[in-house]
Amino acid sequence: MRLEDVSAELRPRGPWESVDLGFAMTRRHFPHLLAAWGLTVVPLWLVLLATTHWVPLWLVLLVIWWMKPIYDRVPLFILSRSLFGDTPKLRDVLRAWPGMIFRRFVPLMLLRVPWVIVSPAFSWARSFLLPLVDLEGQKGRGFKERQKVLLQSAGGTTAALMVLCGVYEVFLVFGLLTLGGQMIANPAGAFQLGEAFMDTAFRHGQMPAWLVWSLIAGYLCSMTLVELFYVGAGFGLYINCRTLLEGWDVEIAFRRLARRLAQTAVAIVAICCLPATGAADDESADAIKQVLAHEDFKVHTVETWQAVPEGDYKGPRESGLLAKFGNLLFYTVIIAAVALIAWLVWKNRHIFQRTPSATAKAKTPRTVMGMDVSPDSLPADIIAAARLRWQEGDARGALSLLYRGSLVWLIHSARLPVRESDTEGDCVRHARALPEASPRNYFEALTCGWVLVAYAGRVPAGEEIEHLLTAWPFAGKDGAS
Amino acid sequence: MAAPVKLDTLQTIELAEGVQILLRPAGPLPRALALIIDMLFCVLFFLLALLLFFIVGRLVGIEAGVGVLLLTVFVIYWGYFVLYEVLRKGQTPGKKFLGLRVVRTSGARVRWGASIMRNLVRFADMMPLLPQWELWVVAFGFYLFGMTSCLATRRFQRLGDLIADTLVVYDRSSTGELNSALRVAVHPTAPGLVLTREEQLAFIQFTERAATWSDSRKEELASPIAAVIGATGREGVVRALGIGTWIRDS
Numbered sequence: 001m002r003l004e005d006v007s008a009e010l011r012p013r014g015p016w017e018s019v020d021l022g023f024a025m026t027r028r029h030f031p032h033l034l035a036a037w038g039l040t041v042v043p044l045w046l047v048l049l050a051t052t053h054w055v056p057l058w059l060v061l062l063v064i065w066w067m068k069p070i071y072d073r074v075p076l077f078i079l080s081r082s083l084f085g086d087t088p089k090l091r092d093v094l095r096a097w098p099g100m101i102f103r104r105f106v107p108l109m110l111l112r113v114p115w116v117i118v119s120p121a122f123s124w125a126r127s128f129l130l131p132l133v134d135l136e137g138q139k140g141r142g143f144k145e146r147q148k149v150l151l152q153s154a155g156g157t158t159a160a161l162m163v164l165c166g167v168y169e170v171f172l173v174f175g176l177l178t179l180g181g182q183m184i185a186n187p188a189g190a191f192q193l194g195e196a197f198m199d200t201a202f203r204h205g206q207m208p209a210w211l212v213w214s215l216i217a218g219y220l221c222s223m224t225l226v227e228l229f230y231v232g233a234g235f236g237l238y239i240n241c242r243t244l245l246e247g248w249d250v251e252i253a254f255r256r257l258a259r260r261l262a263q264t265a266v267a268i269v270a271i272c273c274l275p276a277t278g279a280a281d282d283e284s285a286d287a288i289k290q291v292l293a294h295e296d297f298k299v300h301t302v303e304t305w306q307a308v309p310e311g312d313y314k315g316p317r318e319s320g321l322l323a324k325f326g327n328l329l330f331y332t333v334i335i336a337a338v339a340l341i342a343w344l345v346w347k348n349r350h351i352f353q354r355t356p357s358a359t360a361k362a363k364t365p366r367t368v369m370g371m372d373v374s375p376d377s378l379p380a381d382i383i384a385a386a387r388l389r390w391q392e393g394d395a396r397g398a399l400s401l402l403y404r405g406s407l408v409w410l411i412h413s414a415r416l417p418v419r420e421s422d423t424e425g426d427c428v429r430h431a432r433a434l435p436e437a438s439p440r441n442y443f444e445a446l447t448c449g450w451v452l453v454a455y456a457g458r459v460p461a462g463e464e465i466e467h468l469l470t471a472w473p474f475a476g477k478d479g480a481s
Numbered sequence: 482m483a484a485p486v487k488l489d490t491l492q493t494i495e496l497a498e499g500v501q502i503l504l505r506p507a508g509p510l511p512r513a514l515a516l517i518i519d520m521l522f523c524v525l526f527f528l529l530a531l532l533l534f535f536i537v538g539r540l541v542g543i544e545a546g547v548g549v550l551l552l553t554v555f556v557i558y559w560g561y562f563v564l565y566e567v568l569r570k571g572q573t574p575g576k577k578f579l580g581l582r583v584v585r586t587s588g589a590r591v592r593w594g595a596s597i598m599r600n601l602v603r604f605a606d607m608m609p610l611l612p613q614w615e616l617w618v619v620a621f622g623f624y625l626f627g628m629t630s631c632l633a634t635r636r637f638q639r640l641g642d643l644i645a646d647t648l649v650v651y652d653r654s655s656t657g658e659l660n661s662a663l664r665v666a667v668h669p670t671a672p673g674l675v676l677t678r679e680e681q682l683a684f685i686q687f688t689e690r691a692a693t694w695s696d697s698r699k700e701e702l703a704s705p706i707a708a709v710i711g712a713t714g715r716e717g718v719v720r721a722l723g724i725g726t727w728i729r730d731s
Contacts (some may be wrong), residue, residue: 009489011684016579019652020490020508023632028488137513164510168628175623211562233510247694251702257676258705408731 003252005085010249013240015157022236023080026229033075033228036093041071044101045220061216061429068227072130073100075231080135083239104133125151125158127234133297137239153244156239161237165230172222208232364411365420368427371400373407383472388471395459402468403450406443414439424451439473492636492648494588504588505651506638509631510581512649514622518575519561526557558619562603566596572652582652586636595645602641606630669725669730673709682730688725691718 003010008021026033028194044063052060077096111122126305129147132138138146151158212258243249292298345352350476366374379385390398407427410416416430424447431443446468449460492504530553538546565573571583571591583591583599591599604610606627610620627639636648667688676684691699696715703710703717710720 007488009487009491012690014651016508016511017490017505019510020506020637021488023508023637024488024490026637027632160514161510164513171623172625174627175609178611178623179625182609244690245693246698247687247690247702250683250687250690251705253679254687254702254706257680257683257709261674261708319644 002084002321003248004255006248006252007083007085008239010243010252011243012249015154015237015240018154018236018240019157019161019233020236021240022231022233023229025083025236026075027231029078029082032087033078034224036074036078036090037071037224037228039090039094040074040097040100057212064220066109066112067327068223069112069126069130069225070101070105072127072231073134075228076127076130076134076235079232079235080131083235104139107139108130108133112390122147124162125155125234126162126453127152127231128158128161128237129234130231131235131238149245150241153241158234161230162231165226167235169219169226170220172226173215173218174401176218176221193239245313300388312321314377365418367420368407368411368418368422369424371404371407373404375408375412378405378408381468387469390465395465396453399446399450399453399460399468401474405448406446407473409439410443413474436473438471442468442471442473490637492586496588500605502588504584504648506636507579507581507626507649507651508637511581511651512631512637515573515575515579516624518578519573522574523557525559525562527554530554530557530655554619562600563593563596566591566600567593568680579649580653581649583647583649586646586648591647595647599641599645599647602644603627606639606641656663666725667719667722670720672724673711676728684721684725685729686725688722689728691722701723 008025013021044067044451048060048064074093074097077093077100078088112126128150132143132146132150136146366372378401382401386398386401386405389395389401407418410427410431411418414434416433418427418430422430428444428447431440434440434443449464452460453456490508492503492506494504496502530550533553534546534550537549548628563574566583569577572581576582583596585591585595588644604620604622607622607624608626610622627641630639630643631637634643638648642648672684687702692700696718699718700714703721705711706721707713707717710717710724712720
């Protein structure tokens with residue numbers, strides 16, 4: 001262990017700051033750590049999970065949870081070695097893995113019994129004390145004493161670290177599941193997830209197998225992520241304790257100072273051995289003065305004057321009358337412009353107010369309800385044409401002609417605001433605005449007949465059509481009257 | 482295979498005058514603790530809002546009470562962090578308790594814009610939100626995004642910090658209280674040569690913390706610089722202490 005090679009800045013830190021340093025260490029080696037974890041711990045899990053054929057699932061999960069200190073050895077192995085500038089390759093990790101599992105397996109597992117047998121502290125400060133076992137190889141009495149010393153300086157923080165990491169492990173499981181549920185495009189799927197939880201938690205339902213296995217997968221993912229950072233944090237705390245207790249930072253600085261001196265020693269000796277040169281001071285001062293007195297060293301200053309044309313800044317103010325006129329002109333133009341704009345706005349105020357009559361007038365519809373209602377599309381004598389069709393047996397065609405003719409009259413002669421999107425009912429409503437009663441009543445009767453033919457396929461009685469043909473109240477097809 | 486830059490959690494900022502200040506960005510765990518405390522405070526405020534609801538509901542009418550309740554809850558939920566951070570110089574109660582402070586990445590005080598921004602984005606940090614939470618007035622999530630961002634960035638910034646260009650830093654020195662009582666009385670001696678800033682600091686550290694080390698460890702620490710202090714063993718330790726005292730007091 002050469003302290004100078006250490007790859008992190010060592011200085012006395014507060015407990016939380018050393019946790020942060022641990023996090024930074026984990027972050028720097030994260031891909032490497034993850035790969036090592038995947039090659040060592042994950043296969044072990046798979047083997048353990050495969051035993052669920054013979055062993056109850058809860059027991060397997062308990063064993064997986066219980067063996068956490070074993071897994072912790074993998075990141076610790078990498079982090080501790082890379083701190084001293086020697087990052088192990090994945091091959092080295094794999095080679096060390098069997099040793100990590102079996103070395104002092106039993107005491108480590110016993111330490112894990114919470115609160116009871118050997119060390120209540122270990123269950124609270126696992127990642128902080130693991131370096132004692134693994135890196136220092138402390139055992140028995142030595143371990144106890146050493147642990148007491150270390151916990152004095154960081155005990156509270158390790159407990160908080162433990163609790164927060166535990167909370168986060170749970171958060172991560174449910175967070176990942178929620179995220180997965182939200183990623184399911186089918187909302188029923190997401191709902192199903194929540195329902196299954198509720199069922200199990202509150203209604204004593206059987207947890208479905210897919211939920212069990214996704215919970216296990218979520219837990220193992222969460223354990224992987226949290227454990228890597230937890231070990232880093234514990235190791236950071238441990239390093240900080242050693243730095244404080246043994247003055248690692250001072251040792252590094254002193255060694256660096258010694259090395260710097262060794263490098264410069266030769267130079268120092270050379271400088272010290274030069275003869276004193278104080279006597280030459282006066283002569284050189286004189287020489288410097290002589291040189292500086294030379295013409296070349298004289299500082300020249302040049303002052304120049306530049307004429308400013310008088311008119312540039314005095315002109316407009318001097319000729320008062322012109323200026324006043326100019327001002328007057330300027331303001332007149334401005335006022336005139338404002339007035340012009342105001343007048344234009346007033347003149348075209350209809351643009352700004354939406355009166356329905358204006359818009360209706362602006363565009364007469366070419367078609368209403370899909371029917372052509374331009375005057376040119378109709379025959380000159382609507383009644384005659386309709387009667388002809390009626391006699392040919394085409395009642396529908398006759399009524400259609402009459403209806404279109406009356407619409408044309410309503411639009412073009414009566415100038416009613418009929419729109420392209422209006423229905424038959426709307427047209428009747430428009431027609432009620434007509435001043436005289438006879439076209440109003442006629443149009444209503446015609447609409448009745450037309451709707452029956454068009455939508456119900458029922459031909460009105462002969463006399464009814466006859467009445468419609470004879471009672472036509474509209475003067476001409478385009479309302480020329 | 483040592484990385485070229487030594488790993489550290491500090492951030493150095495050089496001010497316009499050429500003065501260096503050090504910011505110590507705080508990691509996710511103390512920030513999570515501060516957040517828990519702040520949430521308790523929020524709950525406290527919500528209870529006060531409920532009290533207000535009952536009073537207004539009794540005096541004015543139930544609808545006015547509900548209005549006041551919704552308004553107060555809104556203000557508390559969106560304003561708690563912003564108001565505290567801006568008006569109390571970057572410290573909500575939780576951060577104050579943990580000795581944390583929000584600053585700009587330049588080390589300057591956090592202002593309205595930055596604080597509002599970082600607290601609006603808190604929603605993104607909270608994700609994934611608890612399901613079916615839209616029925617509630619206030620949202621809460623698992624903070625997975627925030628935690629991931631915090632662990633993945635060099636200065637422990639959550640998404641809101643990244644967007645608002647802010648940091649959460651440790652506000653007070655956590656090792657300063659070490660041992661003024663344990664100081665050793667030695668005669669100050671000037672060092673025989675010019676020392677760099679780091680070396681001076683090392684001497685000061687040696688002096689300050691000497692009382693926590695055993696004699697043999699002190700001698701061991703002082704042994705590499707025997708050439709500088711001109712002595713070894715016990716005498717060397719005393720001289721090193723003298724130099725440290727001299728640097729510290731001058």
